[in-house]
Amino acid sequence: MTAQDIVSETFVQDWQAWYAEHERILADPHGFLAITSLNWLDETPQRFADAPGEWSTGPDGVVVELAPGEQLQIDGETVTGRHAFGVIPERASLFPKSGDAVIEVAKRGGHDIVRPRHPENPLRTNFAGTPVYAPDPRWVVTGRYVPFDQPRPTTVGAAVEGLQHIYDAPGEVRFTLDGQELALTAFNGRAPGSLSILFTDETSGVTTYAANRALSVGAPAEDGTVTLDFNRAANLPCAYTDLATCPLPPAENRLPIAIEAGEKIPTERL
Structure with missing residues (x-):
């Protein structure tokens, strides 16, 4: 050679x-191929089929209201009821867990979003x-x-x-x-x-x-x-x-x- x-x-x-x-x-199990929806938040609480809780945002940042029986895992701690994420910086993301999924909470282009990521999403499981x-x-x-x-x-x-x-x-x-x-x-x-x-x-x-x-x-x-x-x-x-x-x-x-x-x-x- x-x-x-x-x-x-x-x-x-x-x-x-x-x-x-x-x-x-x-x-990755929680990579972009695992995303199941892209949701834009405003001051009106909204519920999404692929994430627990009702989500909203305002001057003080993103808030989720979890119903009885719903929970998220944030930094190893179990969260129930109301949780305030605060103001998220532009292009930053948080990734609270929900079962085998993560619920990305982020800011893009000045807008707060919720973007659930489920490992079983077909786009990911069929990726070749x-x-x-x-x-x-x-x-x-x-x-x-x-x-x-x-x-x-x-x-x-x-x-x-x-x-x-x-x-x-x-x-x-x-x-x-x-x-x-x-x-x-x-x-x-x-x-x-x-x-x-x-x-x-x-x-x-x-x-x-x-x-x-x-x-x-x-x-x-x-x-x-x-x-x-x-x-x-x-x-x-x-x-x-x-x-x-x-x-x-x-x-x-x-x-x-x-x-x-x-x-x-x-x-x-x-």
């Missing part, structure tokens, strides 16, 4: 490990994996991160009609692919210093999900160098379920080339 063969084998093995972990998280392009080193690109003078508040649409998300964009990533000079607005990633990029391209709506894909990028080097591995372009939850509130890419993140790499349209959407 040549050195090139070893590098190629390692590249594929690393990608396979990434893909397996991504699929594992997606198919996400179609994907074979990994190819040609889609690993070196780019340069260019920070903005100040983070730019960026308003983007959402998978749910009428909903908007606002993110601070710290900068953009510039790179060359197929002879074209390109740039993508980046948001902050989950790990400190890392970046997250939402984009579409010429495959969107053809072989890949139409609305968006996401690419995680490691923290830039001191000179701004970053690696874009489009083999790891991933679907967001809205690619699988209409019960997700995923953000859409900013308008400038529509690439004028076909990125034939990463995850394709889920079987559930075909």
Whole structure:
């Protein structure tokens, strides 16, 4: 086996490990495939068929009124009667338990929501994996991160009609692919210093999900160098379920080339 063969084998093995972990998280018993409803709260108490209690929200945050015989488990404690969750920060979620389910309580786009997650949901139990392009080193690109003078508040649409998300964009990533000079607005990633990029391209709506894909990028080097591995372009939850509130890419993140790499349209959407 040549050195090139070893590098190629390692590249594929690393990608396979990434893909397996991504699929594992997606198919978690309480992951996005387990969601059974998306419920928007207001000041009028509402009861939902897949969650205990009557739910409402107001200036002091989300409240649930549990009827006799109903209960939730919160931080290991059994809760009955009335429980106030308080004001939930934007993009935060709480996960009280109800039997083998969790009842996500969250804020998205300035609105409080209740989103039950049941492991037996057919979307999850029937999940057979996400179609994907074979990994190819040609889609690993070196780019340069260019920070903005100040983070730019960026308003983007959402998978749910009428909903908007606002993110601070710290900068953009510039790179060359197929002879074209390109740039993508980046948001902050989950790990400190890392970046997250939402984009579409010429495959969107053809072989890949139409609305968006996401690419995680490691923290830039001191000179701004970053690696874009489009083999790891991933679907967001809205690619699988209409019960997700995923953000859409900013308008400038529509690439004028076909990125034939990463995850394709889920079987559930075909």
